[in-house]
Amino acid sequence: MDTIYGGADTIAQRVAAATGGKFQIRVFAAGELVPGLQVLDAVQAGTVEMGHTAMYYYVGKDPTFAFEATIPFGLNTRQHLAWMYQGGGKELVGDFLKEYNVVSFPAGQTGAQMGGWYRKEIKTPADLNGLKMRIGGLAGQVLTKLGGVPQQIAGGDIYPALEKGTIDAAEWVGPYDDEKLGFYKVAKYYYYPGWWEGGLNLSAIVNREQLESLPKEYRAILEAACYEASIAMMTKYDAQNPIALKKLIGSGAVLRPFSREILQAAHKASYELYEELAKTNPKWKKIYEPWKAFRDDQYLWFRVAETTFDNFTFTAGAQRTP
Numbered sequence: 001m002d003t004i005y006g007g008a009d010t011i012a013q014r015v016a017a018a019t020g021g022k023f024q025i026r027v028f029a030a031g032e033l034v035p036g037l038q039v040l041d042a043v044q045a046g047t048v049e050m051g052h053t054a055m056y057y058y059v060g061k062d063p064t065f066a067f068e069a070t071i072p073f074g075l076n077t078r079q080h081l082a083w084m085y086q087g088g089g090k091e092l093v094g095d096f097l098k099e100y101n102v103v104s105f106p107a108g109q110t111g112a113q114m115g116g117w118y119r120k121e122i123k124t125p126a127d128l129n130g131l132k133m134r135i136g137g138l139a140g141q142v143l144t145k146l147g148g149v150p151q152q153i154a155g156g157d158i159y160p161a162l163e164k165g166t167i168d169a170a171e172w173v174g175p176y177d178d179e180k181l182g183f184y185k186v187a188k189y190y191y192y193p194g195w196w197e198g199g200l201n202l203s204a205i206v207n208r209e210q211l212e213s214l215p216k217e218y219r220a221i222l223e224a225a226c227y228e229a230s231i232a233m234m235t236k237y238d239a240q241n242p243i244a245l246k247k248l249i250g251s252g253a254v255l256r257p258f259s260r261e262i263l264q265a266a267h268k269a270s271y272e273l274y275e276e277l278a279k280t281n282p283k284w285k286k287i288y289e290p291w292k293a294f295r296d297d298q299y300l301w302f303r304v305a306e307t308t309f310d311n312f313t314f315t316a317g318a319q320r321t322p
Contacts, residue, residue: 134171
């Protein structure tokens with residue numbers, strides 16, 4: 001993937017360019033050094049100095065990891081970055097990660113994702129009962145509450161699992177990546193929105209000792225390169241997704257919105273899960289409470305100007321299109 005994997009390439013290229021080639025980062029694909037879902041373990045242990053991953057892959061260790069990536073019905077991309085950089089999120093996440101011996105930097109954004117590929121139509125919450133679906137992060141626990149059977153599968157293994165019928169549905173990112181991976185060939189119903197990923201943040205995680213051993217200038221360059229990777233990834237998706245969506249529909253993909261009934265059921269299940277975690281997991285609660293306060297302010301502001309502007313201009317633009 002020139003988007004997700006490309007984020008790591010962007011970091012390596014910028015770091016080398018900014019240091020005259022003195023600071024080199026070698027990028028390896030998932031599986032070359034360690035499996036795709038074991039990046040955190042490898043960085044924590046010092047097997048590799050650095051990794052590029054979505055931190056919600058590690059909710060099995062602690063659901064609190066999801067805050068750095070995204071949680072269902074959470075923040076969109078701009079809101080998440082505002083929380084991380086201006087709302088105390090980076091400090092809260094950083095404190096949580098100390099026990100894992102890693103330091104993280106936001107290093108890639110996908111924007112709101114699609115809701116995945118399904119072999120059959122999904123019209124009501126009842127249609128999710130027994131559904132075996134590849135889905136990442138805390139969304140799997142929400143799906144379980146709705147009767148589904150979540151499967152956490154690395155990106156490269158999704159297509160064969162769909163093709164063989166091992167799973168009934170799968171989500172990845174959005175049109176640009178999904179079209180490349182060919183999911184429409186084995187599951188034609190393409191749903192939206194990905195309510196579990198309103199704005200996914202990818203992370204560059206660095207072994208703490210390795211980071212501290214770098215010269216201060218190199219640390220600053222690395223952090224700036226990660227910042228650039230976030231912007232580069234998001235702009236690429238925004239530019240390429242519309243083109244890819246047209247191709248997918250032309251290839252036979254059937255576009256469907258999730259029903260309001262499904263969205264309401266999933267929203268209710270999501271926040272029930274968060275409150276349950278707040279009662280049983282002090283680490284989750286420590287981040288969840290300030291995150292929730294920040295979320296409320298963001299929602300209020302976006303309803304005033306951003307959403308009003310978007311809703312009107314998008315609708316007016318569609319009406320003018322021949």
